[in-house]
Amino acid sequence: MIPGLRARERYLAAAAFAALLIACAFLLFRLYDERQEVLADFRRGTWIAVQAQNEHLRLAEALARYEAEPSAENRREMLQRLDIFWSRLPIIAEGREGESVRRLPGMPELIAQMIGRLPALETVLTGVEQNDAGSFIAARTLLESYRAPLNTMVIEALHNEGYAQSRDRIEQQYTWLMVALVAMLGSGAVLVLVLRREAQSAQANYEKARLAEAEASDVKERLIDAIESISEGFILLDDAGRVLIANNRYRELYPTIADLVEPGVAFSDLVWASAALGQYETELPVERWSMTASSGWRIPAAPSNRP
Amino acid sequence: MRRLVHTCIALAGLLFLAGSAQAEALPVPAGDVVLRIAGNIANQNDGADAAFDLDGLAALPHAQVVTSTPWTEGRTVLDGVLPRDLLAAVGATGGSLRAIAINDHAADIPAEDATAYDVAVAYHKNGEQMSVRDRGPIWIVYPMDDHAELKTPETEAKMVWQLRDIAVQ
Numbered sequence A: 001m002i003p004g005l006r007a008r009e010r011y012l013a014a015a016a017f018a019a020l021l022i023a024c025a026f027l028l029f030r031l032y033d034e035r036q037e038v039l040a041d042f043r044r045g046t047w048i049a050v051q052a053q054n055e056h057l058r059l060a061e062a063l064a065r066y067e068a069e070p071s072a073e074n075r076r077e078m079l080q081r082l083d084i085f086w087s088r089l090p091i092i093a094e095g096r097e098g099e100s101v102r103r104l105p106g107m108p109e110l111i112a113q114m115i116g117r118l119p120a121l122e123t124v125l126t127g128v129e130q131n132d133a134g135s136f137i138a139a140r141t142l143l144e145s146y147r148a149p150l151n152t153m154v155i156e157a158l159h160n161e162g163y164a165q166s167r168d169r170i171e172q173q174y175t176w177l178m179v180a181l182v183a184m185l186g187s188g189a190v191l192v193l194v195l196r197r198e199a200q201s202a203q204a205n206y207e208k209a210r211l212a213e214a215e216a217s218d219v220k221e222r223l224i225d226a227i228e229s230i231s232e233g234f235i236l237l238d239d240a241g242r243v244l245i246a247n248n249r250y251r252e253l254y255p256t257i258a259d260l261v262e263p264g265v266a267f268s269d270l271v272w273a274s275a276a277l278g279q280y281e282t283e284l285p286v287e288r289w290s291m292t293a294s295s296g297w298r299i300p301a302a303p304s305n306r307p
Numbered sequence B: 001m002r003r004l005v006h007t008c009i010a011l012a013g014l015l016f017l018a019g020s021a022q023a024e025a026l027p028v029p030a031g032d033v034v035l036r037i038a039g040n041i042a043n044q045n046d047g048a049d050a051a052f053d054l055d056g057l058a059a060l061p062h063a064q065v066v067t068s069t070p071w072t073e074g075r076t077v078l079d080g081v082l083p084r085d086l087l088a089a090v091g092a093t094g095g096s097l098r099a100i101a102i103n104d105h106a107a108d109i110p111a112e113d114a115t116a117y118d119v120a121v122a123y124h125k126n127g128e129q130m131s132v133r134d135r136g137p138i139w140i141v142y143p144m145d146d147h148a149e150l151k152t153p154e155t156e157a158k159m160v161w162q163l164r165d166i167a168v169q
Helices: A003-040 A046-068 A072-093 A099-103 A107-116 A118-126 A133-144 A147-165 A167-229 A248-253 A267-276 A286-295 B002-022 B054-058 B083-089 B111-116 B153-158
Strands: A235-237 A243-246 B035-039 B050-052 B063-068 B075-081 B097-101 B106-109 B120-125 B139-141 B163-168
Touching (some): A003 A167, A046 A072, A072 A107, A072 A118, A107 A147, B050 B054, B054 B120, B075 B083
Parallel strands (some): B035 B163
Antiparallel strands (some): B063 B075, B097 B163, B120 B139
């Protein structure tokens, strides 16, 4: 395994995880935004725009009625209609209700212009005279000048009202949601692939180790076969003088200690046991004899037929 | 506790209402009539209606609502009368109210609203009379800032401005 590759994969995994988190956060943000947008749709201020237009029509109606029948009652009615129409424009110009209308391009200027002409409208309406056709024409002309901007405002507000339901917005929101989902899927897939590769390389390492172990075991097996196949007694000791391996022929030669000859047993113990069990005839005390006997065996280069 | 208080207020209102039904005579308005109450009422001063000028409303127990609204900037101080005091004054018997504005916009105001909240039938905004151009002279205002549950389009629809008539149903 190349260490550089491992590091690269780790960076890739970290990047994929970060991308996944970012995509998740973005998705949540978009969903929250969607909720706000739909909720905001309930208050687009359309009805105050429509009210202004409606009151404008009713004022025009009241003016026409007064022109047709110039009674004090009709004049009072007309001036009250002017007051009501007047009251509708500042609501759009200030307050939360009118905010969405004000946000529309060009609307603040349009509303300001309409409000600015109100005193002039009041002047011509209070100045209309029964026998002065010109005064009515002037009043109608000024009143008529409100029609187009009010229409524009209502149409714009209505157009804006369905904003949450508008095709463009939904398409746009849908695109963003898709981008977030694809990013989540993509980064998730990368993360899975990297982790899978990691798992695969671990598996490969394990496989190699298993094979090496099997090979070692084969070698050991062959060594034992080789040792067993020779006709002489054979024993191999480690540096500490402990039995590493011994063939059966060795055990046959020293039947009294055959049961003790096992890997890990100290050779000095074998000697002791051998002496104690009377394998040898000697005048030396067991301690002395065994020290002499075992000391010669530390060097594998000095073969002997004694244990 | 709150419920108990409301019940007490309602009972007190009824007692006051029962007393006023016979005893109190409404003064005949001297100035411009700003509010006309019709329907199931015992005290009348203008045919079958009870008519009020600004002085007539100001003579009733005073109530104040300070709140923000969707149509004003910041918090607005509104002085007026509570519907229950107004209804007691005219000896009203009936459940709901129908509030009708100068432009014929109408909204139903349930009797529970008048007992549960200190709704104001306001005649002063920030200490001044309201002209028709400024959505006056009378405006029904709910204390939206004091009760979160009132911040709904339904409540906004009940906040009738340029109020002209109240029909007791």
